[in-house]
Amino acid sequence: MALTVVWFRDDLRISDNPALAAAADSGDDVVACYILDEETEGIRPLGGASRWWLHHSLAALGASLDELGIPLVLRRGAAGEVLPGIVQEASAHAVAWNRRYGLAERTTDASLKTSFAEQGVEATSYQANLMYEPWEVTSGSGEAYKVFTPFWRACLASRTPRKPLPAPEALRGPVLGSDRLDAWGLLPTAPDWAQGLRATWTPGEAGAHARLDDFLEDAAHGYKDARDRPAVDGTSRLSPHLRFGEISPFEVWHAAQDRKDSSTAEDIRVFGSELGWREFSWQLLYFNPQLATVNYRPEFDAFAWESSTEAELDAWQRGRTGYPLIDAGMRQMWEIGWMHNRVRMATASFLIKNLMIDWRVGERWFWDCLVDADAASNAASWQWVAGSGADASPYFRIFNPVLQSKKFDPQGAYLVRFVPELADAENVHEPWKGQAPGYPEPVVDLKESRQRALSAYKALSEG
Structure with a gap:
């Protein structure tokens, strides 16, 4: 019996998985494998929170494949060495995977395709994790878009995202030797800091679809406004599920469109544009592979970052800056591995523009702490706030954490939820104006640090 190896990567699902569907439709026996590649040059190792998620996502995928009739190997x-070994061991005539878009991943995939072709093994890749692949949508001059709005408009005008594919009903294949998932050491043990993650998330395909259903049933009504309010459950929280491919953007897109009516049309449109930002970020990374380490706008290479103290950086990381919105966001991330998007922008702005610390320091910290740490969105978002990225926030936009919390968390519910020592503060938004026992004094003055940042940005523009 002919056999196809299906290589899972950032697509840990059985529904709407083109590589798996193609193998099932062929009638071949199937070997499903996942390779933890921490050795290939250029492949960025996962952060701690993402490793926790990966463990549980792989466990869920393994259970789903078991139900279909095959194990997950x-x-x-290094994938370039391990995958050929699996193909040889299984005596496979074909191998299938869904495409990735980072440079190191693309290089690995291209090398494998060449090697397999020389061996007479058919290697086929599929579009699965982006609705519009980076090379599909370009400007009138044939170049990559640098601004989101025309990019997303061009995407929507080009075609409607394809319909999702069903999951296979059954699979068959041999049993190969496999590592034990527990032996990979993806879970924290000393100390076990994942209690908040366990209480908050259900990694895996079933958890992804349950979360999507809950969001579309309730939160999608009023999403346009509720998404900016961190104290309410107004966002989809699908980002980690999308990051690990437990649900596809095609599934999310069509499920949202199917729920659209006259009362939710604008909310669904805005929600769809958030999927668009994910697509835009991946286009940026595809054409700028060093997005996490190199300024998209090279003029920012001359920016005069301050030598802030380790104490100031530590205060930001631990949520002890003396500014409630910043501290609530950083503690939320530490507790549940996720932070509300508006608060992400505020915390990033504070690090970059009030503390004058290089955006790359913050990008690395978020990479380690977020369960949805995405190679494209994380880097693109940090560069957006810094002003060094594409379609960037203007340099003079400096998020004021006090005004932001007063506007979007007026009762201070979000602040108190994650900074409980503010529960009895006389002024929850500006605790230094009253009694707030146990809460630190501000590490910097907002007005003075804002002026320092504006001066530095002005010097850059004039230089």
Whole structure:
């Protein structure tokens, strides 16, 4: 019996998985594998929170494949060496995977395709994790878009995203040797800091679809406004599920469109544009592979970052800056591995523009702490706030954390939820104006640090 190896990567699902569907439709026996590649040059190792998520996502995928009739084979090492070994061991005539878009990943995939072709093994890749692949939508001059709005308009005008594919009904295949998932050490043990993550999230395909259903049933009504209010459950929280491919953007897009009516049309439109930002970020990374380390706008290479103290950086990381919105966001991320998007912008702005710390320091911290740490969105978002990225926030936009919390969390419910020592503060938004026992004094003055940042940005523009 002919056999196809299906290589899972950032697509840990059985529904709307083109590579798996193609293997099932072929009638071949199937070997499903996942390779933990921490050795290939250029592949960025996962942060701690993402490793926790990956463990549980792989466990869920393994259970789903078991129900279909085959196991999930786990191997560790450089994919360029491990995958050919699996193909040879299984005597496979074909291998299938869904495409990735980072440079190191693309290089690995291209090399494998060449190698397999020389061996007479058919290697086929599929579009699965982006609705519009980076090379599909370009400007009138044939270049990549640098501004989101025309990019997303061009995407929507080009075609409607395809309909999702059904999951296979059954699979068959041999049993190969596999690593034990527990032996990979993805979960924290000393100390076990994942209690908040366990209480908040259900990694895996079933959890992704349950979250989507809940969002569309309730939160999608009023999403346009509720998404800016961190104290309410007004966002989809699908980002980690999308990051690990437990649900596809095609599934999310069509499920949202199917729920659209006259009362939700604008909310669904805005929600769809958030999927668009994810697509835009991946286009940026595809054409700028060093997005996490190199300024998209090279003129920012001359920016005069301050030598802020380790104490100031530590205060930001621990949520002890003395500014409630910043501290609530940083503690939320530490507790549940996720932070509300508006608060992400505020915390990033504070690090970059009030503390004058290089955006790359913050990008690395978020990479380690977020369960949805996405190679494209994380880097693009940090550069957006810094002003060094595409379609960037203007340099003079400096988020004022006090005004932001007063506007979007007027009762201070979000602040108190994650900074409980503010529960009895006389002024929850500006605790330094009254009694707030146990809460730190501000690490910087907002007005003075804002002026310092504006001066630095002005010097850059004039230089």
